[in-house]
Amino acid sequence: MFETSKKAAETILKHENDSINLISHMDADGISAAAVMSKALDRMEIRHQVKFVRMLYPEVIEELDTGGLTILTDLGSSQLTNLKPKFEGNEMIIADHHAPEEEEGWPELVHFNAHKEGLNGVEEISGSGMSYLIAKELDPENKDLSAQALIGAIGDVQNAWGKLKGYNRKIAQDGMKEGVIDQKEDLLLYGRHSRPIFRTLKNLTDPSIPGVSNSTEGCVSMLKDLDIPYKTEEGYRRPVDLTEEEKRKLASELITRAVSAVSEELVDYVPGLIIGEVHTIVNERERSLLRDADEFSTCVNATARHEQPLIGLEVMKGDRNIYYRKMLKLLRYHRRCIAEGMSHVQRMGIEVGPNDYLQYFDASDALKETFVGTVATMMLGHEEADPYKPMMGLVKHDGVAKISARCSKLLFLKGLDMGEAIKTAANAVEGNGGGHAVACGAQVNDDKIPEFIENFENQLLEEA
Known part of the structure; x- marks a missing residue:
C-alpha cells in the first residue's frame, strides 16, 4: 500500500x-x-x-x-x-x-x-x-x-481504450471480489440496461456508423437484415437481452460499417470502440439508469452541470428516495436543455477554423456554459459535422468567453491531446485552459477569440 x-x-x-x-x-x-x-x-x-x-x-x-x-x-x-x-x-x-x-x-x-x-x-x-x-x-x-x-x-473517460488500465x-x-461490480466484454452500447437496442444503436456516433448513427429507420433495417429481433411480446429488447451469437453478428456488422467511413490510419482503433469491457453495478435494480457504470457516471455528471452536485453526492452514497427522484427530475430537464441547445446550434450552423480542421459554434445567449461541452459532443455525431475533427463551443458573457472542446476517442487513441493544446493556446492570449485529452476547456477575453481559435487549431494540427 x-x-x-x-x-x-x-x-x-x-x-x-x-x-x-x-x-x-x-x-x-x-x-x-x-x-x-x-x-x-x-x-x-x-x-x-x-x-x-x-x-x-x-x-x-x-x-x-x-x-x-x-x-x-x-x-x-x-x-x-x-x-x-x-x-x-x-x-x-x-x-x-x-x-x-x-x-x-x-x-x-x-x-x-x-x-x-x-x-x-x-x-x-x-x-x-x-x-x-x-x-x-x-x-x-x-x-x-x-x-x-x-x-x-x-x-x-479512463476507459477510453475499451478497457481499464493500471x-x-x-x-x-x-x-468484483466484494460482489458490487460485474465486469465482462460486451458491445459498448450506452444504455445497455435501460434503453431499447435500436435507440442505443442510433446514439452510437463514436465511431460513426454509416446508415445507423442518428437513424432509427437505419437501425431497425440493419437489425432485420441480421435477423436480430428488436421487439418481443414482452416489449423492446435491450442490448443486455441479446444472445451471444446475436452480439457477435451485430459487432461484426458495426465494425465493418465503421471501418468503411474512417481514414486508414484510424482503422485499427475502431474495434476497441465497438467491443470492450463493460461494468454493471450489481446492487442496482434491473433497467435502472444506475445499473451500468457508464450511464451512472452520466447521471452524476448531469447534477454537476446543473450546479446541483449534492444531489449526485447523495445518490452516489446510496439514496434511492428523495435525492434519486430529484436526480431523475433534473435529468429530464437536462435533456430538454440539451435538445434546445442542439436546435440552436443547428439553426446557427457550425463554423471552421482558418485551416479547416477545428469545428466550432457560438452558443452565447442560448446555452449555459456548463452545457456547452455536452452539446459539442453531440454535435460531433450530427450529419453536418465531421466526426473526426475536434469540435469546440463557446459562450460569451461580460467580456469573457467560456470554451469547451471535444473530440472523437479515435483521435485520442491516435495520440491527440486537446488538454495540452488548449492550455497552450489559451496561455498565448493571456487566458487559461486545460483538461483531458478528449474533453477540455478554456477561458479567454472575448476580443481574443479569433486569435485563440487560430492558436488552438495550429496546436491541434501539430499533434494530428
Missing part, C-alpha cells in the same frame, strides 16, 4: 472528534471522490461538511474555512501556489490525480497525488480512485466503495 495514503488515514483519525471540511471538484469524478470519502467518514461517525467547486481560483480559496482538517479530492495538486498562502500552518489532505505543482515548506500538507506515487493520473487512476485508496486505509471494509471509485474513473483494474477487481 502507499505510505502517503496511510499518512492521510492517520491524519484523519487525529481529527475524528473534529468537524472536517471536504472540498471536491464539481464533475462526475469529483462527486464520486467526495462520495467515497464522505461514506468512509460516515461509517466512522466523523462529522464533516462537503462543498463542491469548479476550480480553486483565488477568490474561491478566500471563502474556504481553514479550521480543523481540510480534505481536497480530485483537485488541489495544481493549485498549491494559490492554496499555500491561506492554508500554510493548517493540516490539509489532497487526494488528486492531476499533474502536481511542487510543494515546498508545507509540513502540514499530506499530498497524495497519483503522479507522485508513480501512477499515470490520465490513464491509470482518477480522483475517486485516490480517495478510495485512503478509504481502504481507514477500513478494509470500505472495499465495497470500489463501485463509486470506478464510476468516477469512467466519468473521467490501478483502475485493481479497483475493479476489488469490486
Whole structure:
C-alpha cells in the first residue's frame, strides 16, 4: 500500500472528534471522490461538511474555512501556489490525480497525488480512485466503495481504450471480489440496461456508423437484415437481452460499417470502440439508469452541470428516495436543455477554423456554459459535422468567453491531446485552459477569440 495514503488515514483519525471540511471538484469524478470519502467518514461517525467547486481560483480559496482538517479530492495538486498562502500552518489532505505543482515548506500538507506515487493520473487512476485508496486505509471494509471509485474513473473517460488500465483494474477487481461490480466484454452500447437496442444503436456516433448513427429507420433495417429481433411480446429488447451469437453478428456488422467511413490510419482503433469491457453495478435494480457504470457516471455528471452536485453526492452514497427522484427530475430537464441547445446550434450552423480542421459554434445567449461541452459532443455525431475533427463551443458573457472542446476517442487513441493544446493556446492570449485529452476547456477575453481559435487549431494540427 502507499505510505502517503496511510499518512492521510492517520491524519484523519487525529481529527475524528473534529468537524472536517471536504472540498471536491464539481464533475462526475469529483462527486464520486467526495462520495467515497464522505461514506468512509460516515461509517466512522466523523462529522464533516462537503462543498463542491469548479476550480480553486483565488477568490474561491478566500471563502474556504481553514479550521480543523481540510480534505481536497480530485483537485488541489495544481493549485498549491494559490492554496499555500491561506492554508500554510493548517493540516490539509489532497487526494488528486492531476499533474502536481511542487510543494515546498508545507509540513502540514499530506499530498497524495497519483503522479507522485508513480501512477499515470490520465490513464491509470482518477480522483475517486485516490480517495478510495485512503478509504481502504481507514477500513478494509470500505472495499465495497470500489463501485463509486470506478464510476468516477469512467466519468473521467479512463476507459477510453475499451478497457481499464493500471490501478483502475485493481479497483475493479476489488469490486468484483466484494460482489458490487460485474465486469465482462460486451458491445459498448450506452444504455445497455435501460434503453431499447435500436435507440442505443442510433446514439452510437463514436465511431460513426454509416446508415445507423442518428437513424432509427437505419437501425431497425440493419437489425432485420441480421435477423436480430428488436421487439418481443414482452416489449423492446435491450442490448443486455441479446444472445451471444446475436452480439457477435451485430459487432461484426458495426465494425465493418465503421471501418468503411474512417481514414486508414484510424482503422485499427475502431474495434476497441465497438467491443470492450463493460461494468454493471450489481446492487442496482434491473433497467435502472444506475445499473451500468457508464450511464451512472452520466447521471452524476448531469447534477454537476446543473450546479446541483449534492444531489449526485447523495445518490452516489446510496439514496434511492428523495435525492434519486430529484436526480431523475433534473435529468429530464437536462435533456430538454440539451435538445434546445442542439436546435440552436443547428439553426446557427457550425463554423471552421482558418485551416479547416477545428469545428466550432457560438452558443452565447442560448446555452449555459456548463452545457456547452455536452452539446459539442453531440454535435460531433450530427450529419453536418465531421466526426473526426475536434469540435469546440463557446459562450460569451461580460467580456469573457467560456470554451469547451471535444473530440472523437479515435483521435485520442491516435495520440491527440486537446488538454495540452488548449492550455497552450489559451496561455498565448493571456487566458487559461486545460483538461483531458478528449474533453477540455478554456477561458479567454472575448476580443481574443479569433486569435485563440487560430492558436488552438495550429496546436491541434501539430499533434494530428
